[in-house]
Amino acid sequence: MMGEHKKEPWKRILWIRQDYPDNYTDPEFIRHAQRLRYKGKYAWPSPTSATPVVQVRTDLVLFYNKLLSTSLVFIAFNFIYHYKVDPLPYTIALTVFILYLSWKSTRRWVDLRSSLVITFAMLTLSPVLKSLSKTTASNSIWTLAFWLTLAYVGSMSPNSASQTSNLSTNLLLAIVTVLASRLNSSTQVFCFLFICIQLNLILPKLVVFNTRLYALVLSTIVFTYVILALGLSYAVVAWCLSSFYIFVLPQWFVYWQTNYRGYEASLSRVWESQRPILD
Amino acid sequence: MNLNRYIFWPQELNSRSLRLPSEELAAIAIALRGTDYVVLDAVPNQLIDDKELESPYAIVGKRKAYSNQWEFSIKQTCIIEFRAPRIELLQFFSLEPISLSLPEKEYDANDSCKEARSLCQIWDHPRYQAHDRRLRQSLKLLNLFSTHLAALYHRYPHYSRKSVKTYNRRIALWNRLKPVRNFLASICFYVTIFACHLATCIYLILNNGLLPLVNLSVTARQIDLRCQQICYFPVQYLRINVNVSIRKALPRFRTYSEASANLRKDLPSKYYPDYIRFYNTLWLMLNDVSFGLIFGSILLEKCDEIAPVLHRVITYCLYHCINTVTLVLAQNPVGIKLNEELALFLSDMFLWTIDFSNLMFIKPLADVGTLKFFINGLAKMSCVFGGTFALSMILDYFSILSIHIYLFYRISSKIYHWQLNIMISLFYLFCGKKKNILRNRVDNNFFQLDELLLGTLFFIILVFLTPTVLAFYFSYTVLRMAAITIEIILESIIALLNHFPLFALLLRIKDPRRIPGGISLKLKKNEDVPHFELKNKPLSIYFMFKPFVVLMDHIRDNFYSIKTLKQITLGLPVTIKRNRLYQILYSSLPKRPIDIHTLYDKWEQFTNTKDRKLD
Numbered sequence: 062m063m064g065e066h067k068k069e070p071w072k073r074i075l076w077i078r079q080d081y082p083d084n085y086t087d088p089e090f091i092r093h094a095q096r097l098r099y100k101g102k103y104a105w106p107s108p109t110s111a112t113p114v115v116q117v118r119t120d121l122v123l124f125y126n127k128l129l130s131t132s133l134v135f136i137a138f139n140f141i142y143h144y145k146v147d148p149l150p151y152t153i154a155l156t157v158f159i160l161y162l163s164w165k166s167t168r169r170w171v172d173l174r175s176s177l178v179i180t181f182a183m184l185t186l187s188p189v190l191k192s193l194s195k196t197t198a199s200n201s202i203w204t205l206a207f208w209l210t211l212a213y214v215g216s217m218s219p220n221s222a223s224q225t226s227n228l229s230t231n232l233l234l235a236i237v238t239v240l241a242s243r244l245n246s247s248t249q250v251f252c253f254l255f256i257c258i259q260l261n262l263i264l265p266k267l268v269v270f271n272t273r274l275y276a277l278v279l280s281t282i283v284f285t286y287v288i289l290a291l292g293l294s295y296a297v298v299a300w301c302l303s304s305f306y307i308f309v310l311p312q313w314f315v316y317w318q319t320n321y322r323g324y325e326a327s328l329s330r331v332w333e334s335q336r337p338i339l340d
Numbered sequence: 341m342n343l344n345r346y347i348f349w350p351q352e353l354n355s356r357s358l359r360l361p362s363e364e365l366a367a368i369a370i371a372l373r374g375t376d377y378v379v380l381d382a383v384p385n386q387l388i389d390d391k392e393l394e395s396p397y398a399i400v401g402k403r404k405a406y407s408n409q410w411e412f413s414i415k416q417t418c419i420i421e422f423r424a425p426r427i428e429l430l431q432f433f434s435l436e437p438i439s440l441s442l443p444e445k446e447y448d449a450n451d452s453c454k455e456a457r458s459l460c461q462i463w464d465h466p467r468y469q470a471h472d473r474r475l476r477q478s479l480k481l482l483n484l485f486s487t488h489l490a491a492l493y494h495r496y497p498h499y500s501r502k503s504v505k506t507y508n509r510r511i512a513l514w515n516r517l518k519p520v521r522n523f524l525a526s527i528c529f530y531v532t533i534f535a536c537h538l539a540t541c542i543y544l545i546l547n548n549g550l551l552p553l554v555n556l557s558v559t560a561r562q563i564d565l566r567c568q569q570i571c572y573f574p575v576q577y578l579r580i581n582v583n584v585s586i587r588k589a590l591p592r593f594r595t596y597s598e599a600s601a602n603l604r605k606d607l608p609s610k611y612y613p614d615y616i617r618f619y620n621t622l623w624l625m626l627n628d629v630s631f632g633l634i635f636g637s638i639l640l641e642k643c644d645e646i647a648p649v650l651h652r653v654i655t656y657c658l659y660h661c662i663n664t665v666t667l668v669l670a671q672n673p674v675g676i677k678l679n680e681e682l683a684l685f686l687s688d689m690f691l692w693t694i695d696f697s698n699l700m701f702i703k704p705l706a707d708v709g710t711l712k713f714f715i716n717g718l719a720k721m722s723c724v725f726g727g728t729f730a731l732s733m734i735l736d737y738f739s740i741l742s743i744h745i746y747l748f749y750r751i752s753s754k755i756y757h758w759q760l761n762i763m764i765s766l767f768y769l770f771c772g773k774k775k776n777i778l779r780n781r782v783d784n785n786f787f788q789l790d791e792l793l794l795g796t797l798f799f800i801i802l803v804f805l806t807p808t809v810l811a812f813y814f815s816y817t818v819l820r821m822a823a824i825t826i827e828i829i830l831e832s833i834i835a836l837l838n839h840f841p842l843f844a845l846l847l848r849i850k851d852p853r854r855i856p857g858g859i860s861l862k863l864k865k866n867e868d869v870p871h872f873e874l875k876n877k878p879l880s881i882y883f884m885f886k887p888f889v890v891l892m893d894h895i896r897d898n899f900y901s902i903k904t905l906k907q908i909t910l911g912l913p914v915t916i917k918r919n920r921l922y923q924i925l926y927s928s929l930p931k932r933p934i935d936i937h938t939l940y941d942k943w944e945q946f947t948n949t950k951d952r953k954l955d
Contacts, residue, residue, distance in 0.1 A: 176790070182793075186797055190801065194804050196677040196678065228771055231770045231771075234796040235796065238801075266789075
């Protein structure tokens with residue numbers, strides 16, 4: 062080999078033939094590992110290397126909001142199923158409110174065609190949905206709804222940047238459909254479907270809220286309902302849990318991150334396994 | 341240098357040499373190009389003039405008077421004793437088992453090992469079998485033993501102990517009867533041609549392109565089979581007789597090359613399978629008629645007893661039973677909560693169909709009077725045309741009666757299949773994916789909210805309706821499989837009656853040497869010269885029933901296998917494809933019946949050779 066021929070720097074890509082042996086280890090990697098080992102577990106905690114508390118809290122609040130929105134589905138269902146509230150005026154009011162909000166935020170009307178198609182499809186299908194699992198016992202329906210809700214909560218996307226995935230939308234609809242079979246009339250089924258879709262899918266999509274304000278409003282509604290329906294003791298327990306989640310958990314997480322996370326995790330953050338890009 | 345290591349020795353010579361103990365004997369053998377020595381005869385030594393024997397013939401051994409020991413001129417040799425095949429009794433040796441089906445229609449029993457089969461093809465290719473070429477040639481010579489012996493006597497008449505017979509008187513008589521014979525022959529010929537023509541017409545009607553009845557009805561298939569057999573009979577007959585007459589008329593070999601060239605053609609194994617097939621078909625037809633006579637007489641005798649029982653059984657199985665099943669399905673069977681509305685709708689629809697088919701088919705066809713009439717007709721038919729005919733009519737009758745089961749099965753399988761397909765594509769939507777047909781894979785896709793909502797609604801509705809559809813589909817599939825099983829049992833009986841290798845089996849019992857399936861060599865004694873005995877292995881029973889084994893495999897593959905289960909799970913139809921199934925059993929018939937003109941040409945050829953022989 063000629064001396065003046067300079068080697069190309071090594072790249073972490075398998076699909077090009079490089080002038081390096083197969084068991085080649087990059088010096089950068091070794092240096093990084095050594096630095097981490099040197100710092101080790103006993104290094105002085107540096108708050109700068111950890112994620113800021115505010116960001117963690119924002120992420121957690123986003124999830125909290127979604128959880129509360131999901132519980133709105135059950136609250137609405139309970140109002141219609143248990144308290145026999147006529148849902149029609151509320152649905153109309155909510156629709157008008159949402160239309161107003163969307164007009165205010167985007168300064169244009171929502172796509173009329175698709176919303177009409179959806180509305181009429183739901184109107185047509187609501188008798189079918191009502192009779193779909195009529196013969197199934199109520200207990201099975203509750204169980205099914207419980208597992209579907211768990212799956213829905215699990216499927217929610219963790220970061221706020223990405224759109225909610227199709228799977229979670231579908232799971233939400235599945236919950237609503239399963240619950241709809243317990244209602245008495247097809248009008249109720251239609252209204253219930255409509256309310257749930259508006260609250261959970263359209264509202265977060267159209268309107269960008271201040272997360273904290275939204276969380277406050279939602280918590281007020283949910284806690285009021287819990288106090289009214291289940292009593293103060295349950296409400297206190299729920300309130301303790303949620304305040305622990307919002308105020309204590311982020312701090313705790315940051316503390317753990319600065320003090321207890323080993324160097325393997327941060328190494329794998331830099332030298333993470335490459336995800337294949339398929340197209 | 342002498343490569344002729346083996347000497348084939350006819351066993352008849354042993355007894356003859358014992359009968360002539362006082363004479364010195366010399367064994368005369370023949371060896372053609374590429375064959376070993378085959379001893380033709382043992383001739384007293386004084387008859388032979390040494391200069392006389394020419395190239396293909398040679399003296400390979402001598403025996404002193406009053407001795408039992410032969411001394412062979414070739415050193416280090418093996419004696420292979422054989423019993424000379426009597427060609428007029430159609431005995432012959434063959435390295436391979438003879439084929440009972442037409443060569444172009446050979447089917448393999450195990451389709452599973454395709455690679456192994458291609459390897460076997462290479463293995464079987466003559467090019468890779470140089471090691472047994474000599475044996476092959478020698479066996480061909482052995483098969484023509486009597487011809488070669490006759491040729492020897494023709495050339496050296498003084499070797500022969502028997503006087504040459506003269507046929508003059510018989511031929512004269514034969515010639516005087518010629519006009520009568522010709523007249524009879526032409527009558528037979530025209531009757532045959534007429535029958536063939538009729539059979540061809542029926543064949544064409546049954547196999548017309550628009551509505552091939554053959555695929556619909558078993559009776560039509562049976563008629564079609566008989567027609568094809570009738571069309572093929574003259575061809576087979578001519579093929580057998582032309583070969584026989586050519587062989588008989590053949591001039592004795594006078595030169596070495598003539599005899600050598602003759603090794604290649606005119607072997608019994610060429611036309612012999614035709615002979616077996618021809619008589620097998622004839623026997624089976626007679627057998628069938630005799631079965632039919634028994635069956636028909638029993639039916640006629642017991643007609644009055646059978647009809648009411650049959651009426652009750654048919655009405656119970658095909659009407660009441662199915663009615664009950666359909667009714668139960670509508671009312672949450674075995675505690676499974678089905679969708680009420682859909683179950684009610686489906687069950688009502690099927691109940692209407694049952695009532696319709698009951699009114700249209702079951703009631704009029706399964707009436708006691710109609711049944712009596714049918715049984716009577718059946719009995720008469722089976723007496724005239726044979727038992728298979730009666731069985732196929734029963735089968736057709738059954739398939740008409742069970743047509744509603746087929747309809748239910750098709751309707752429910754269609755519904756199920758659609759539902760499954762829609763559910764699969766909606767499930768992709770449920771997961772936010774979409775099938776990419778261009779690349780044949782599943783890709784991520786971003787759906788609009790309205791698409792998503794509608795798709796999900798439909799998906800959930802379909803998921804909740806699945807158990808209902810599934811319950812109907814599976815109960816009707818079970819019924820359909822039961823009906824198919826009955827049909828298959830009956831069809832197997834028909835196939836067995838139509839294609840049983842009866843003649844081959846009887847031949848095997850009567851004279852195993854006439855149905856060779858290979859050869860075996862057995863050490864007889866090992867003195868100074870080892871003696872082997874060449875024996876014919878008869879064709880194995882498995883080989884004779886090979887088409888049936890293949891057929892059973894096909895049936896199992898089509899109806900009772902994992903593949904079928906998969907098909908049923910996917911909602912694909914399980915149907916009897918008769919034309920494909922029974923191709924195997926048509927293996928002894930050509931694809932299309934022979935043309936009349938070809939037949940006529942063959943006949944001309946046949947009569948010409950016959951005349952030439954007599955002249």
